[in-house]
Amino acid sequence: MTRSVRSGHPDTGRSGRRRPESGRPASRPRRAPLRAAALAALPVLLAATGCSVTFGDGGGQGSGVFGKPLSQQFAAAVEATRAAGSLRFTATVEYAGLTATARYVTEGRADFEDRTAEATLTRDVPEGFADAADLDEGAAAYPQRYAVAGAEVRARTADGGWLGYSPAARKALDPRGAAPVTAHAPGAVLPFGGTAAELLAAAKPHATPVSRPDGVREYRTTVPIGEAQKLLPQKLAFTTTAPGVMTEPVPLIVRLDSRGRLVGAEADLALLLERIQHGPGADHLKGVTRLTATFLASGFGTASDLAPAPAADARRATAVAFGLARGTCAVPAAGLADATRVRPTPCGSRHTMRFFAAAGTKHAGRTTPVQYVQRTCDGPFRDLPQEWRTGTEPEYKNIFSVHGSSFSYRFDATGKAIGPPPELALDVACFLATKA
Helix, strand or coil: CCCCCCCCCCCECCCCCECCCCCCCCCCCCCHHHHHHHHHHHHHHHHHHCCCCCCCCCCCCCHHHHCCCHHHHHHHHHHHHHHCCEEEEEEEEEEEECCCEEEEEEEEEEECCCCEEEEEEEEECCCCCCCHHHHCCCCCCCCEEEEEECCEEEEECCCCCEEEECHHHHHHHCCCCCCHHHHCCCCCCCCCCCCHHHHHHHCECCCCCEECCCCCEEEEEEEEHHHHHHHCCHHHCCCCCCCCHHHCEEEEEEEECCCCCEEEEEEECHHHHHHHHHCCCCCCCCCEEEEEEEEEEECCCCCCCCCCCCCEEHHHHCEEHHHCCCCCEEEECCCCCCCCEEEEECCCCCCCEEEEEEEEECCCCCCCHHHHHHHHHHHHHHCCCHHHHCCECCCCEEEEEEEEEECCCEECCCCCEECCCCEEEEEEEEEEEECC
16 A cells, blocks of 8 residues: 655745745735636646546545546555455355345455465355255255465365365366355455455446545446356356357446445346346246345454464365265265265264265166166165164265266157167265264
């Protein structure tokens, strides 16, 4: 942040008036008419020279932001926010329906100097929420805890340990970029990405901000819809090749404090919601009537000295469930969108899964996935030792992955289906569910 120092003429006093020369009486020149004339002539001068002038920001604490041309103020605000050293933040995404609202809230701290962050994610999806299935995340349990150390994103597992996802690990384990550890990788604004704060780096001011009595300046601008949808789970994202669609403007309100630091952002995602509900190939959130994302920052300079816990390399500490030996205990691989990957752990420590059977086939014939799961799991489940069942849920659970299918039907003159049998390739792992 740039400090401005107000300096006077070397021959003036604190009042700014020139000292009288020795032996001469002080005179008080009348300057008001001159000032008025200068101000009156200023528009003519600006028109003649083509210059732009920002008033009232040359000597304040926020001059490093507000003293810049309007088009550069958001970039300067990012720098001013980082210059604070650290901050606390709350980010919220709300899916409002006719009778209930689902909320995803992220609360955390960020230290810009050490490039660290920590955050806790919670969610509130009311019972009976019409679009709960669209927000379902499989085995993901809340609250979720994340940390960032440099370029590595860390996720806390159900056994209390941490998995570390370096850029190389994210590329290997999340090639599609759909996992939370990818969404929350360091962003252009915060070390913890994936919040509405990141929209500041993708937006440009459109008009002079409104100054509030508390010194906050509020900008009303827009951000491309393609950037806005990064705030939502990838399963809700829509894609299109139609020209101009991904750059359609989404309304955004940005609030900067008197020092030019980001203190709030609010995105009205109505246009994005319309695309999700009615866009090509989209059929989600049909009961949602309002979709918004907000960000609040506070506690500048008070959230430093973060010390993320050590983490195990996720590439070596996790495994695919279908290849686990019978009796292996595990917890889900926190931070991934892939339910088939787990973290094996000793059965004497905290765990949520105990695997007892697994199978896979490239040609399941006319067998459906449900039938194949039953054929794989039912018999071994009945033969499990009683000590394995202690403290577990009464019914087994399973993880299955369909990785290939082929259905080709033809019908003869009588309407009978003929042709080759359908081919189904899938893997199944069966486990007992426990509480960590």
